[in-house]
Amino acid sequence: MTEQTILRPHAEQAFAEELKALAAVDERPRPASWQLSPWAVVDYLVGATLPDRTLITPKYIGSRRLMEIAVASLATDRALLLLGVPGTAKSWVSEHLAAAISGDSTLLVQGTAGTAEEAVRYGWNYARLLAEGPSEGAMVPSPVMTAMQQGRLARVEELTRIPSDVQDALITVLSEKTLPVPELNTEVQAVAGFNIIATANDRDRGVNELSAALRRRFNTVVLPLPASAEDEVRIVTQRVADLGRSLELPATEASAEIARVVTVFRELRSGITEDGRTNLKSPSGTLSTAEAISVITNGLALATHFGDGELGAAELAGGIVGAVIKDPVADGVVWAEYLETVVKQRKDWKDFYWACREVQ
Structure with missing residues (x-):
């Protein structure tokens, strides 16, 4: 071999x-x-x-x-x-x-x-x-x-x-x-x-x-979870690049989408938004850095084989919803509340909001 x-x-x-x-x-x-x-x-x-x-x-x-x-x-x-x-x-x-x-x-x-x-x-x-x-x-x-x-x-x-x-x-x-x-x-x-x-x-x-x-x-x-969002973004970016090469996925600029996935995971893990203003319910899953890597890699595969090659909200939505909702009932409520109270209110996240709504 x-x-x-x-x-x-x-x-x-x-x-x-x-x-x-x-x-x-x-x-x-x-x-x-x-x-x-x-x-x-x-x-x-x-x-x-x-x-x-x-x-x-x-x-x-x-x-x-x-x-x-x-x-x-x-x-x-x-x-x-x-x-x-x-x-x-x-x-x-x-x-x-x-x-x-x-x-x-x-x-x-x-x-x-x-x-x-x-x-x-x-x-x-x-x-x-x-x-x-x-x-x-x-x-x-x-x-x-x-x-x-x-x-x-x-x-x-x-x-x-x-x-x-x-x-x-x-x-x-x-x-x-x-x-x-x-x-x-x-x-x-x-x-x-x-x-x-x-x-x-x-x-x-x-x-x-x-x-x-x-x-x-x-x-x-x-071994703790990454101390800062910046560290977690670095970890995800590096591992996604490594996996992309091994899976022969074309390199693409995905820093904004990686930062968005990391933000979602960190907020739901901690039970509070990054600005500290909104308390959140946490889902039953761990929402680990490894799962964030998986969501991004899956999104890149979708973009490569079924899209225009650029990673966007539509490619991330399915993976991120699947990562968050492990229990269809309890986690479904947590995710729906997060979408309406946090994601919907962010002006630059409208595409992500509607993509997640479409998947659900």
């Missing part, structure tokens, strides 16, 4: 030149098995200009100190838990941390209600198991076991979606840095450089809470 056919390259593929440039000028101490020093990892995440004028694009737009805390955690014997509401770039940061530190972001356990213990420990090739009995050749290592053997970072996405008994398989791994294999009367000991980055969704509290024993083995970093 050629690079041109890959819809979404891994971070270490997409930003290989930046990682190479950082490594070439990075003279700070590196922990064992790390591809870059902690300082260079943070530069990779938040962006920098190198001495040779090479531009490192920001992957995370927000507090540098927050990224420093996250990276410093991974340089200790404690794992890292990225916590936050949906759409706060937890998975995105996790992937880029693994790419910058280990050069490999693919050692991933995707947490679901059906995630089995084999995904965290190891499984078996049952054909070989039946033919030759328990052996190293019949064993199928999990991403966590592979990371331990190679001194790399393993990623566990949506940790609180994983059943509690499966979560607890991580306790020995994190505390003793070993993974027992009783069937072979042996164990896998972690090589220096091994650690785990987990993510958890704030909205999943009460689903499968972490035990006190497991939580103690993580340093928790809470």
